[in-house]
């Protein structure tokens with residue numbers, strides 16, 4: 173069996189009353205690209221901060237290549253972190269930034285320069301290496317942010333929401349870079365609150381909420397959790413309470429409630445022939461429905477089933 | 486290259502890449518030195534003295550700016566030129582009608598507030614119609630002071646507002662473009678003033694063409710060397726403060742956290758920042774002093790002692806603001822407190838008013854300011870002495886502050 177590069181066991185962290193991580197456990201194989209999917213406030217940034225060594229006051233253990241990550245400061249030099257913020261000097265150019273941030277790892281200058289140039293190619297910035305970063309687009313800045321995290325050739329790269337706030341095309345380019353890293357043998361964990369991203373570019377997906385892992389596996393494995401069901405999304409000007417009250421009056425046979433929120437609810441049907449009867453029931457009770465969507469099982473349905481709420485809520 | 490030197494190099498390099506903010510902070514003290522120096526230059530030698538100008542002064546404001554203005558007329562050297570009598574509006578008009586004075590200067594109500602709020606305000610000069618020359622001098626002097634004041638009000642607009650309303654500020658927003666018209670106006674006014682006082686003009690020409698090497702010329706009193714140290718230390722404080730405040734910005738935008746991903750320790754980082762602030766201060770200080778020598782013919786005295794004084798003073802500044810930034814929770818606090826602190830230092834330490842002008846009861850406060858120790862140090866060296874006390878006070882308190890900064894900042898950065 174391959175050695176695990178990362179083994180997180182029962183990690184817990186509170187901020188006063190707020191529970192950020194609760195018995196969080198996760199393993200990562202070498203070369204794996206893991207997408208960590210969780211809504212805002214799930215604890216993703218807290219996890220990355222702990223792994224980066226900048227956040228203390230937690231319980232649980234983290235083993236990196238079979239060793240306690242926090243016992244040996246040098247182990248952290250084998251991990252690269254790409255924080256959610258674009259933390260670099262905008263008054264320096266991309267190359268100068270890479271030289272500075274790499275310099276902190278005491279890489280010999282010549283080697284560092286070579287590495288910086290290689291990375292600029294990887295993140296498709298080599299033609300803009302000496303331009304002021306102020307002129308960069310959001311996507312370009314995100315790519316530089318990733319390059320800085322890679323400057324010391326880490327074996328494990330942790331990215332915190334690397335695609336936040338950029339357009340679709342820029343996102344695709346970043347997901348491609350992440351995918352490429354995995355193929356080169358770098359192990360990657362990236363967090364996101366967007367379903368589509370993990371569906372596309374991960375070898376494995378973990379769903380987390382309220383500080384803990386709810387489900388993990390390949391996309392196919394996860395979808396099997398929902399089973400062979402049809403998912404119905406109902407939206408309109410109704411409250412969660414009103415929806416629940418009406419649903420309770422139906423016989424509810426063969427139907428599973430995935431999530432109920434104000435203005436939107438999700439139902440799963442093992443037998444699609446039961447859908448019309450349920451819809452009739454809803455209309456009969458004058459539920460103001462604006463839109464109905466029928467979908468086949470997907471990651472969103474898994475997420476709804478596990479958390480009882482949609483990512484957007 | 487060690488991590489500490491890497492950070493120092495990076496910080497200094499970034500400042501050299503965008504030197505405008507620093508250069509601006511250099512130009513202002515030089516310009517203010519020039520402005521004040523030219524006005525107050527008594528003109529040594531045997532030029533014919535002008536008769537004292539009888540000036541009536543009506544003060545409706547009685548605030549900071551009007552006090553400054555009246556103070557300007559009461560400067561030792563200006564006193565010879567003007568005989569100022571403070572009167573109320575009614576008796577002033579009476580006296581003017583009787584032709585008892587050359588001019589009357591009226592400081593309007595809310596003059597200080599309007600300056601601080603950047604609202605237009607005007608000094609009124611009533612001239613005696615029977616005289617031509619002397620009222621003009623009074624008018625020009627008042628106009629020059631007004632320009633000086635409005636330039637100061639522009640430059641310190643934010644600080645003045647803070648003093649008034651204790652709100653926040655962003656000092657780096659001052660642009661050279663905003664400053665230029667005022668400096669240009671000041672220059673024009675100075676030229677205008679000089680045309681009235683041609684002996685002074687001759688005197689100025691003489692003093693600006695003195696080369697530093699020509700010690701053969703008798704070493705007289707140079708008004709600029711009297712003014713510039715106070716200006717210099719005030720702007721050094723601003724420059725070093727802006728540098729040290731970066732820690733707050735970098736904490737807020739995640740750069741410090743990112744640095745901590747690497748093997749860099751907080752101790753290395755703080756050391757780098759203290760050295761960086763120190764180095765920047767020293768560089769700027771020497772540059773300004775050099776320009777002061779070239780422009781105003783200031784002889785700073787024994788170079789070794791000057792070097793030492795600059796070293797300890799800049800170290801003090803870096804350590805002091807390093808320490809303050811450990812106690813400020815965020816950049817807004819740093820922004821709100823740092824500049825007022827500098828202005829208080831300047832006010833009580835002799836940067837704004839010569840120490841002799843500060844009321845007796847408040848003079849003891851000066852010893853708590855770096856301004857006082859730097860200014861008196863400079864004067865001692867210029868006069869050929871050794872400022873042992875300045876060296877001791879600044880280095881000892883600087884070291885204490887650096888120690889506190891090291892401990893407290895480490896704590897601040899690791900949360």
Ligand SMILES: Nc1ncnc2c1ncn2[C@@H]1O[C@H](COP(=O)(O)OP(=O)(O)O)[C@@H](O)[C@H]1O
Nearest residue numbers: 187190191192211212213214215216217218219
């Ligand atoms: N410094 C902090 N102080 C107090 N609460 C915090 C702090 N950082 C995060 N939290 C809380 O911890 C939980 C997890 O936050 P975070 O890890 O940032 O989630 P995510 O990155 O998934 O959005 C949230 O409820 C958040 O409000």
Ligand SMILES: [Mg+2]
Nearest residue numbers: 216217256333
């Ligand atoms: Mg986050």
